[in-house]
Amino acid sequence: MKPAEFSYHRPGGVSAAVALLAGLGDGARVLGGGQSLVPELNTRRVTPEHLVDITGIGSLRGARRMGAGVRYGATTTHRMVEDGLVPDAAGGLLARAAAGIGHRAVRTRGTLGGSLAQMDPAAEWPTVFAALDATVEVCGARGVRSLPARELPLGAFHSALATDEIIVAVEVRELPPERWWGLYKTPGTGGAFAASLAVVLYDTDERGALHGVKLWLGAAQETPVRLAATELLLTGRSATELDVAAVLPGVAQDLDTVDGTRNDTARHALRVHAATVCRALAGAERVGRPAAATGRGAP
Ligand SMILES: Cc1cc2nc3c(=O)[nH]c(=O)nc-3n(C[C@H](O)[C@H](O)[C@H](O)COP(=O)(O)OP(=O)(O)OC[C@H]3O[C@@H](n4cnc5c(N)ncnc54)[C@H](O)[C@@H]3O)c2cc1C
Numbered sequence: 307m308k309p310a311e312f313s314y315h316r317p318g319g320v321s322a323a324v325a326l327l328a329g330l331g332d333g334a335r336v337l338g339g340g341q342s343l344v345p346e347l348n349t350r351r352v353t354p355e356h357l358v359d360i361t362g363i364g365s366l367r368g369a370r371r372m373g374a375g376v377r378y379g380a381t382t383t384h385r386m387v388e389d390g391l392v393p394d395a396a397g398g399l400l401a402r403a404a405a406g407i408g409h410r411a412v413r414t415r416g417t418l419g420g421s422l423a424q425m426d427p428a429a430e431w432p433t434v435f436a437a438l439d440a441t442v443e444v445c446g447a448r449g450v451r452s453l454p455a456r457e458l459p460l461g462a463f464h465s466a467l468a469t470d471e472i473i474v475a476v477e478v479r480e481l482p483p484e485r486w487w488g489l490y491k492t493p494g495t496g497g498a499f500a501a502s503l504a505v506v507l508y509d510t511d512e513r514g515a516l517h518g519v520k521l522w523l524g525a526a527q528e529t530p531v532r533l534a535a536t537e538l539l540l541t542g543r544s545a546t547e548l549d550v551a552a553v554l555p556g557v558a559q560d561l562d563t564v565d566g567t568r569n570d571t572a573r574h575a576l577r578v579h580a581a582t583v584c585r586a587l588a589g590a591e592r593v594g595r596p597a598a599a600t601g602r603g604a605p
Pocket of ligand 1: 335500
């Protein structure tokens with residue numbers, strides 16, 4: 307199928323884009339990399355009268371260091387992050403996340419802002435940016451506002467953006483060199499989006515025990531979930547001593563699923579999520595050291 311007819315707009319700046327969106331109203335959609343929107347146009351799942359293409363706005367592409375963090379423009383592509391064309395504020399975590407997204411062609415056009423606005427429950431960036439406590443800057447007719455990345459998701463394919471708002475940037479504080487990060491994606495049956503996605507951050511003491519644990523899970527519910535009970539369970543333990551049986555009770559509590567449920571699908575999903583958490587822990591890398599030097603490769 308081909309898209310229904312629409313008018314195409316390519317503003318040169320954020321103010322012009324926002325003014326266009328405000329003026330055109332509900333019949334207008336922002337076009338980022340088009341990797342989610344174009345298939346929806348082609349199948350006529352959505353039929354906007356106007357597309358406002360923001361990829362020509364130079365100030366939205368690329369990243370710059372500022373203060374203790376890095377500001378990523380909304381039309382920075384997954385490939386730019388994967389290839390290290392922008393700084394990685396999380397010591398390799400962002401590049402790892404980007405490299406796991408779909409195929410190279412998708413990563414070449416797909417953008418950080420587009421992924422956050424799309425808010426697919428199984429997408430990488432909503433979970434990664436929530437775990438990193440990132441801040442999302444949005445601009446609309448009523449001005450600019452910032453909100454924590456974890457407050458952007460409201461449900462599956464539903465974000466806190468107003469229809470006239472554009473995601474402008476994502477700001478990520480640099481992780482300190484002694485912090486560890488782990489990310490593991492268990493692919494879904496289609497092979498692209500995740501069936502489960504775990505992101506873990508932690509420090510270790512001199513005995514190798516975990517503290518300051520932050521653990522987030524994607525593809526489990528409509529929005530990324532913080533696994534607070536599992537964080538507590540991991541605290542004080544060594545990452546190497548943790549297996550599926552050890553983390554399962556925490557994950558079950560966090561997901562409100564009864565371990566041992568008679569529902570086969572729920573029981574299977576719970577084990578997949580627990581295994582994904584374990585693999586994120588097993589493959590964790592220290593921010594300040596290259597992967598090879600940690601002696602703990604990917605699982
Ligand atoms: C085959 C395939 C496999 C994929 N696999 C994965 C995967 O494994 N993991 C994953 O995370 N993603 C995956 N994706 C999705 C991909 O990451 C898309 O890039 C992303 O979902 C949308 O980004 P985009 O820039 O292409 O946005 P678009 O498709 O242009 O837009 C998506 C939505 O966001 C809105 N929008 C876009 N930019 C902005 C902005 N700056 N501000 C406000 N609204 C905006 C649009 O109006 C639209 O509603 C896959 C896509 C395909 C086609």
